Amino acid sequence: MITAAQRRALVMLAGCPTGATDYALAQHGVKRPLLDRLVAAGFARQTTDRVRRGITLDVPRFWITAAGRALAAPPVAKRRANKT
Numbered sequence: 558m559i560t561a562a563q564r565r566a567l568v569m570l571a572g573c574p575t576g577a578t579d580y581a582l583a584q585h586g587v588k589r590p591l592l593d594r595l596v597a598a599g600f601a602r603q604t605t606d607r608v609r610r611g612i613t614l615d616v617p618r619f620w621i622t623a624a625g626r627a628l629a630a631p632p633v634a635k636r637r638a639n640k641t
Contacts, residue, residue, distance in 0.1 A: 559628055563600075566591055567629035570601060570621035578606075579617050592619055600625030 559567075566587045570577060579589055595601040599622060606616045621629065 559600075562587075562591060563595060564629065566595060567600060567621060567625045570619060571626055571629045573621075576604070576618040576620040579619065582619065595619075595625065600628060 566582065569582060569585060569587065579592060582592065583589070592601065592603075596603050596619070602620050602622055604618050604620065606618050608614045608616050
C-alpha cells in the first residue's frame with residue numbers, strides 16, 4: 558500500500574515523459590526522502606544528467622517505472638451485476 562503523498566508523486570512522474578528533476582518535484586512539495594523510498598520500492602528510477610553552464614552540475618532526474626505507473630493509474634470502479 559502506498560501513501561497519498563507517494564501516489565501524488567507517482568502521478569506527477571507519470572505526466573513527465575522526459576522524467577523530472579528533484580528540484581522540479583520539490584517545487585510541488587515532493588521531498589527527496591519520499592523519492593528515495595519510491596526508487597527503493599521499484600516504483601521510480603533515478604538517473605543523473607550532467608549539465609554544463611559555466612560549471613558542471615550533476616542533476617538527478619526521476620522516472621516512473623511500469624510498477625509505479627500501475628499504482629498511479631486511477632482505481633477501476635467495480636461494476637455491479639445487473640439483477641433482472
